[in-house]
Amino acid sequence: MIKRILVGLAGTPLTPVAVRHALELAGRHDAQVTGVTVVDVKRLTHIGAAPIGAGGVAEELREHRMHVTEEHVEKAIAEFESACKDADVKYTVDREMGDEFALMTSLARYHDLMIFGMRSIFDCGLGVDPPNALGRLIGQGVRPIVAVGGQFRPVRRVLMAYSGSLESAKTIKQFIQSRVWPDLSLRIVTCHGDRDEARRRLTEMAEYCGAHGFDPETEHLAESPKHEILAHAAEWDADMIVLGNSVRSYLMRKIFGETALHVIQHADRLLFLSQ
Amino acid sequence: MDYAHSSRSSNTFLSAAIAIVLVAYILTALAGLPQKATDKIRHASHDHREAQPHDVGTSEEHSPGEYAPHVVDAEHPALWMVIPFALLLGAIAVLPLIPATEHWWESNRNRFFVAAVLGAVTLLYYLVLHEHPIEAHWLGYDTVHPSKTGINWLLGGTVFANAVFNEYIPFIMLLFSLYTISGGIRIEGDLRAHPLTNSAFIATGGLLASFIGTTGAAMLLIRPLLETNKERKHVKHTVIFFIFVVCNCGGCLLPIGDPPLFLGYLRGVPFLWTFKLWPAWLFVNACLIGIYYAWDHFWCYPREKPLDIAIDETRTRGVKFSGVWPNALLLVGVVLSVALFDPKKTLPGTDWHPWLYLREIAQLGFVALSLIWGSQAVRQANRFNYHAILEVAALFFGIFICMQPPLQILGIRGPQLGLSTPIHFFWLTGSLSAVLDNAPTYVVFFETAKTLGGTNLVAGVAESLLIAVSLGAVFMGAMTYIGNGPNFMVKAIAEKSGIRMPSFFGYMLYSLGILVPLLIVTSWIFL
Incomplete structure (x- = not known):
């Protein structure tokens, strides 16, 4: 059941796409949408040391960053409000100042789904997003997240990447249980060197989905998931990829999260990210 | 108050201030004061020269060996007197x-306050605690002895004169005149952003840098370069190579090119000596431009979207120069004033020694002419202001004073530092210049090299070591955004134009990957 959707208004070209997806889902589930802008003044104005003679330039750069951010934020809010009114969707606007991650963690408690641009969550066109922002959000418990690319894609075909890990199983379960999008064509893929083990995984997950009323296809990919998933998604023309993620630390990232990071950095279609 | 109005007010105030200084100088000249000072310098230099080892390639042209090691009685200031200098650089x-001081430090008044306090501590040491003779450099050479009792006004005054009258004023006047005059020139244009066009921009900047200063060349060319490339998406590397070449490596052919070289000139390096650096200059800049061209031609340009390239090919605008008259001529005047108006040497073809501070007065005059004759609209278009030069003036006031004890210590303890080869001097000068x-880094190692003596002396420094110090200071300013003022200015302008420039450490990946290997080869070939 989706009743409250949070959408990040970053003021980038991805923002209208995120808003459109949010409104489409809100209309379908009779949900309320919260458009949130976050300006982290501390991060935006952190220029670092300047050489002798460049202090004035550093100050101008700080002002420029704040000015551009304010412009983008106001434009994004105006477009969001206009789109909500046109779609006749209940909405609120939340203007936040401070640490993005702490604020999102707080807001995530009271929303069922978060929608952000894939590679520009808060940067307002300045390119100063923290590295791996999506991964950090998920790591801090902001989930589930739908990350959108540059183009609106109605969600009909969903590729679910199953690594056999608890995290990826939880992500798929959450996707299946939430029934955010109806009438989906599902395909479960797994990458494993042992064909029998892969088949066992796929069968078990397909049975789980079947118990929830879905009838997914299954596919065993022999190569590395890091490269196979995106290629397979493109080949199958998936509109969305469902992906588990465990980016909590460097070690965990090395063990579990490389694939998720690679997909986040290179995907050109929607991602459903949870655990 | 809008920008145009505040800019006009600043220029009016400055023109009036310059007029007052010029009138005051004329009055002192009528009273014969600068002439007497020059006579004193001339005689003192002559006496001092007699006592010094002979420099290579210098005769009457420039006072040879005038800053060669001349330890009065082998007693230096207390070692803890390097603390004010270290504190100032640390500040x-x-x-x-630091979040708590970040905004406070933005004010030039506060910067000056810190510099002046630390400078005052240094002077206080000489006034109260220092008990040994020191050398006086201003108005020729002399040895100043401490008084037996009471406050050492003479020692304190000598240190102040060495720092401020002998070095700070000429230094800041040169930077001020180059900064102000070149700020009146503007180049606009939107050419086709081909790899060759960008390479030509960078090469032109690399050439200009030595003659109008790295800051002037960078500010002049970065805007048309960015305008030319505005349709392209892969531009970051272009800005980085521009910083390498125009903001740093291009500026080593004349003392005007980069501030450390001018300090070398003030310490007795002949004006044209820096031309001897041309083989390393040519090698480094040609390699950088060659690497850039290959990178852009084979990697970045082919990755641009066809639509962007099509727009770039069609949306062009010819190069337009504004403010060239009278500013280009005035810049030549500044160069000539530096080259010719040194009170320690005669004006070429005459036996006349220019008066003390005539060089600086000439430079101020050129600035006044630039403000009067130059286009105000051009300065407004450049968003020209005096913040940068005021910041330099505020901080260097303290740096030059606080630098005196470390320099005196190095004058005696330099040989104990273990630095002996050009490679040592090149990498150590360079590494510190990067951050x-x-x-001041150049001056510290210049003085250290001077204590080592050797053959083929230039201003008291073995020529091989001077080459190493000069190249290290100039080339390795490119290692970080903070290595040289224009690096950061160019980065900021690029970012404001929408280019996502790398972070501090991201930039260092480029300099470590490209510049360091190139400098290793350079040091291997030329040092």
Whole structure:
């Protein structure tokens, strides 16, 4: 059941796409949408040391960053409000100042789904997003997240990447249980060197989905998931990829999260990210 | 108050101030004061020269060996007197990073306050605690002895004169005149952003840098370069190579090119000596431009979207120069004033020694002419202001004073540092220049090299070591955004134009990957 959707208004070209997806889902589930802008003044104005003679330039750069951010934020809010009114969707606007991650963690408690641009969550066109922002959000418990690319894609075909890990199983379960999008064509893929083990995984997950009323296809990919998933998604023309993620630390990232990071950095279609 | 109005007010105030200084100088000249000072310098230099080892390639042209090691009685200031100098450099590096001091440090008044307090501590040491003779450099050479009792006004005054009258004033006047005059020139244009066009921009900047200063060349060319490339998406590397070449490596052919070289000139390096650096200059800049061209031609340009390339090919605008008259001519005047108006040497073809501070007065005159004759609209278009030069003036006031004890210590303890080869001097000068301002760094290693003596002396420094110090200070300013003023200015302008420039450490990946290997080869070939 989706009743409250949070959408990040970053003021980038991805923002209208995120808003459109949010409104489409809100209309379908009779949900309320919260458009949130976050300006982290501390991060935006952190220029670092300047050489002798460049202090004035550093100050101008700080002002420029704040000015551009304010412009983008106001434009994004105006477009969001206009789109909500046109779609006749209940909405609120939340203007936040401070640490993005702490604020999102707080807001995530009271929303069922978060929608952000894939590679520009808060940067307002300045390119100063923290590295791996999506991964950090998920790591801090902001989930589930739908990350959108540059183009609106109605969600009909969903590729679910199953690594056999608890995290990826939880992500798929959450996707299946939430029934955010109806009438989906599902395909479960797994990458494993042992064909029998892969088949066992796929069968078990397909049975789980079947118990929830879905009838997914299954596919065993022999190569590395890091490269196979995106290629397979493109080949199958998936509109969305469902992906588990465990980016909590460097070690965990090395063990579990490389694939998720690679997909986040290179995907050109929607991602459903949870655990 | 809008920008145009505040700019006009600043220029009016400055023109009036310059007029007052010019009138005051004329009055002192009528009273014969600068002439007497020059006579004193001339005689003192002659006496001093007699006592010094002979420099290579210098005769009457420039006072040879005038700053050669001349330890009065082998007693230096207390070692702890390097603390004010270290504190000042530390404050410049650290205060902008501390949230509590970040905004406070933005004010030039506060910067001057810190510099002046630390300078005052240094002077206080000489006034009260220092008990040994020191050398006086201003108005020729002399040895100043401490008084037996009471406050050493003479020692304190000598240190102040050495720092401020002998070095700070000529230094800041040159930077001010180059900064102000070149700020009246503007180049606009939107050419086709081909790899060859960008390479030509960078090469032109690399050539200009030595003649109008790295800051002037960078500010002149970065805007048309960015305008030319505005349709392209892969531009970051172009800005980085521009910083390498125009903001740093191009500026080593004349003392005007980079502030440390001018300090070398003030310490007795002949004006044209820096032309001897041309083989390393040519090698480094040609390699950088060659690497850039290959990178852009084979990697970045082919990755541009066809639509962007099509727009770039069609949306062009010819190069337009504004403010060239009278400013280009005035810049030539500044160069000539530096080259010719040195009170320690005669004006070529005459036996006349220019008066003390005539060089600086000439430079101020050129600035006044630039403000009067130059286009105000051009300065407004450049968003020209005096913030940068005021910041330099505020901080260097303290740097030059606080630098005196470390220099005197190095004058005696230099040989104990273990530095002996050009390679040592090149890499150590360069490494510090990458993170500190390269002007004081140059002076510190210049003085250290001077204590080692050797053959083929230039201003008292073995020529091979002077080459190493000069190249290290100039080339390795490119290692970080903070290595040289224009690096950061160009980065900021590029970012404001929408280019996502790398972070501090991201930039260092480029300099470590490209510049360091190139400099290793350079040091291997030329040092």
